[in-house]
Amino acid sequence: MLFSLAVSNSWTLRQLDVHNVFLNGHLLETVYMKQPPGYEDPTNPGHVCHLQHSLYGLKQAPRAWFKRLHDFLLSAGFNSSKIDVSLFYYTAWTSRVFLLVYVDDIIMMGNDATLVTALLGRLATASGPWNTRLLLSQRRYMTDLLGRSGMAECKHLATLAVVTKAVVPADVPYENPTQYHRMVGALQYLTITRLDLAYAVNRLCQFMHSVTTEHWGLVKRVLRYIKGTLDYGLWLSPSSSTSIHAYSDSDWAGFPIDRKSTSGFAVYLGTNLISWLSKKQRTVARSSTEAEYKALADVSAKVTWVVSLLRELG
Structure with missing residues (x-):
């Protein structure tokens, strides 16, 4: 959804990758570990190491890193989204900046290139802006x-x-x-x-x-x-509209084993597809109308979530 808004409004978009991400997370708990093989202290072989940073592989590592990043972003003036915990946003007059986090990958975008650059200067170096359209490809x-x-x-x-x-x-x-x-x-x-x-x-x-x-x-x-479809991906093009359109459908008793139906939906923000689903319904529908209503309930819940996020982002 944010990619769609960025493309439609020609926002500046930057990407960061935090190196040695787990070494940047400070541990609040007391954690000890055995001396690494080959690095034992011959005079104190029974001693253990007191960890100061969260090592990769520890259960605390992702949480420790995210907490440090979370606290830093709040101190820098960002707000934490109540709708999506991985989203942060910064507002200054008419300028808005959004930051998305996925472990050690960070994407920042906004309508003020100078503000984005200034905020990135406090995090890391970044690449240039994308102002045309995006292809999300795997x-x-x-x-x-x-x-x-x-x-x-x-x-x-x-x-x-x-x-x-x-x-x-x-x-x-x-x-x-x-x-x-x-x-x-x-x-x-x-x-x-x-x-x-x-x-x-x-x-x-x-x-x-x-x-x-x-x-x-x-x-x-x-x-x-x-x-045969390696070039397929999700195209996001500039859209003059921010209207939300949603489509839902279902097959009635399409699964021959338990006679349950399958729901499907697609949600668009303007002309860009931002959410979709294909899911077998939990209960058996007694009519095709009931199956359609269940599919409609699924897409209504998703649209409600999207509207809540858009409202929070202003």
């Missing part, structure tokens, strides 16, 4: 995924699944269910920028408990589709 991730699955040289397909045949449990169990779990989990991460994969991946996730050879064949079909 091409490298898709290529790595095909390589890990042994499908790098496979022939591509134009469709994700056979739409004329219902997916039902087969009798032949797949010999390597761990591989299935790993690949489907990786495909879930790919749906961050690939709306077209949402429905197929949602279906694949429903067979985690009992994987068959037919289910693995469906995974390979999705991978072959990805092979």
